[in-house]
Each structure stands twice: as structure tokens, then as C-alpha cells.
Amino acid sequence: MKAVVIERPHQAAWRDVEPPGVGAEDVLVRSSEAGLCRTDIEMLTGEFTDPRWVQFPLIPGHEWSGTVVDIGRAVQGVRVGDRVVCEGFIACHRCRRCRAGQTQWCENIEALGFTRPGGYAELVSVPERIVHPLPKHVSFDAGVLVEPASVVLNGLQKTAPTPGEAVGVIGVGTLGALAIALLRLYSPSRIVAYGVREEELEFARQLGATEAVRVGARGSSSAQLDGHAAAEPELDLVVETAGATAAVELAAQLCRPGGRALLLGIAGEGRELRLPSDLLVGKDIALIGSIAYPEAVWSRVVGLLSDRVLDLDPIVTHRFPVSEFEEAVRFMDDRRGIVAKIVLEHA
DSSP: OEEEEEEETTEEEEEEOOOOOOOTTEEEEEEEEEEOOHHHHHHHHTSOOOTTTOOSSBOOOSSEEEEEEEEOTTOOSOOTTOEEEEOSEEOOSOSHHHHTTOGGGOTTOEEBTTTBOOTTBSEEEEEGGGEEEOOTTSOHHHHHHHHHHHHHHHHHHHHOOOTTOEEEEEOOSHHHHHHHHHHGGGOOSEEEEEESSHHHHHHHHHHTOSEEEEEEEOSSSOEEETTBOSOOOOEEEEEEOSOOHHHHHHHHHHEEEEEEEEEOOOOOTTOOOOOOHHHHHHHTOEEEEOOSOOHHHHHHHHHHHHTTOOOOGGGEEEEEEGGGHHHHHHHHHHTOSOOSEEEEEOO
8 A cells, every 4th residue: 555654854755555454453444535734744844753753754644534444353333334534542541641531641642643654544544442433424524624623622612612702713724714613603792713814814704704804913022903903802712723922912912801812823832922921810811722632522523513513624625636745735835825724635
């Protein structure tokens, strides 16, 4: 079989690899699509080399979906031919964090696309316990987006949105688009999208944002909105997905007194953040960070798709063959037009 293999930083190849084995409790899945994630790019460029997660050579792809082609002799809940999506994390279910329901912080965790081969391979072998069947009406596109949607939903659950609240989303990439789609389920009075380009603001409106505001950098010390200062607190909840220090500052400024700011973007180490503590204390703001997801949240996202409550298909904006992985990376960095989620398709 073939797979995209990152041999080392700045070197990737679409090449032949040994097909995976299928243990008694394993399911062999033919990957149909895999999402291109910024983390995949950072492994390619050498920006992300944490040895707990990255050991070259590796086969990326933690956002993916496909069809079952073989099962182990002890597998009972999955059949050959099932359309499925597989959780990104493989938890041990034995350690103290797993027993507390925090499977994303498992002390013995493995992760597809990192410590184990992921969906950039034509075939992926996974334990049955992380396999979720997809109903026929749920597309493979939506299956690819279950992983990042679980990241967003886990953060939103921490903030406990209530009906009628005014909410904002900073950034309209994959996470921002998913945040808009998921926030609509909480019946907010307003969803205000903040972005740097008109194309992404129009995309936000198409996804359900009631208002869209262009953000510009004015001066060296603070972010501002085109036309008026950013420090006009009016939002109960602000979700930051842009992964920039200026966006974090803006999120805190936009919160009303007693509001909450959810940080989902990763700005990178060593970047200076100017966020006076008096701003948080004086306005009684809750600043909430979130990354990853427990198994229960993943199951909830699959359930929302299965019940036709959530539609993620419009968030996939571009497609490339998996063999053109590096071209897809160049396209993502070029940011031409609207780029929410790029999927890589197997033939």
C-alpha cells in the first residue's frame, strides 16, 4: 500500500509501505479522506517535534474517515463494508486520568497520525473501541471534521453557553467555522464573526454568523476593529480560534464584564502577549483554554451528525489527491480566497 511518510523535517514522500496487521480486536479501515491540519504542516516543517508525539518517520492524518475492509476475530460491533470514523486518541482506560473521564490526558496515550500511522495511509489498523459507524447520510467530509469539531465542542462545553447570549468568534478557519456551526445549537441572540479578510467574513455569514466585522492591526500595542475601537464590551462569550496574540487580546477586550473568553488557537511559544491582569480582574472575565477532547465529546459529535442536528459539509472548501500532499500544504499557506478545511482524497 501507499502512504504519505514524513521521513524527517522538510522531507515527505508518497511511497510504498508495509500494510498494517490486524489483531484479534482490530479493525482495518481503507481511508477515503483525511483532513490537512496545521499540526501536520508543523511536523513537516520541524516546528512541532515534541518526542512524546513526533518520532520520524511517521504517517500523519488524525482527521480522517473511511470504510472497513477487514476485522479481527474478536470484533463484534463492526462489519466489513461499514463507513466509519475513528477517534484520534487511543486511551488505556486504566490510568487515573482515564478513570476520571479525562481520556485525552491518558498517561499511556497513543494517537493516530502521531505515535501510530494515520489516515494519510491507504489502510489503517485501529482498535475496535475507537471506531464509530457513520450512517449513510453522513458524508466522509463530515467524518473528517469530527476530530476538530470535538476539539471545539469540548471547549464550548467548558464555557456552558446559554440561550440568548451574544457570542463572538475570532478567526474563520477550520476551528472558527466549526465554532459558528456548533454555537448555533445553543440558540444565541447574536453570532459576531471577526476576521481579517472580506472573503472569510462572507463565509462566516454563509455558515450562520449574524454579523461579521473586519479586524485590523492599529498600532503596536492593541488590535482594533475597522471603524471603532475593540474595547467596547458587549459579548457574553468570545471564542478565539485565530492562534495569534493579538486575537487573544481582542477576545478579552470584547467580553462584557463577567463574560468568558475561550482560547482554542495556538499562537506559538515566545510570542509576547500584552494582557493586563487588571483587565481580567476588573471586568471579572473568565479566560478558558482548551485543547483536545475526551471520548464522550467525540461520541456526542457523531451523535449530532447522525441525528441530522449538525451539518459540517459546507466547511470543506478544497480537495487534493493525497499524493499531492505537499502541493496542498503550499496552497494552505498561500491562503487564496476562502480556505476552511482542505481534504486529501485517496483514489
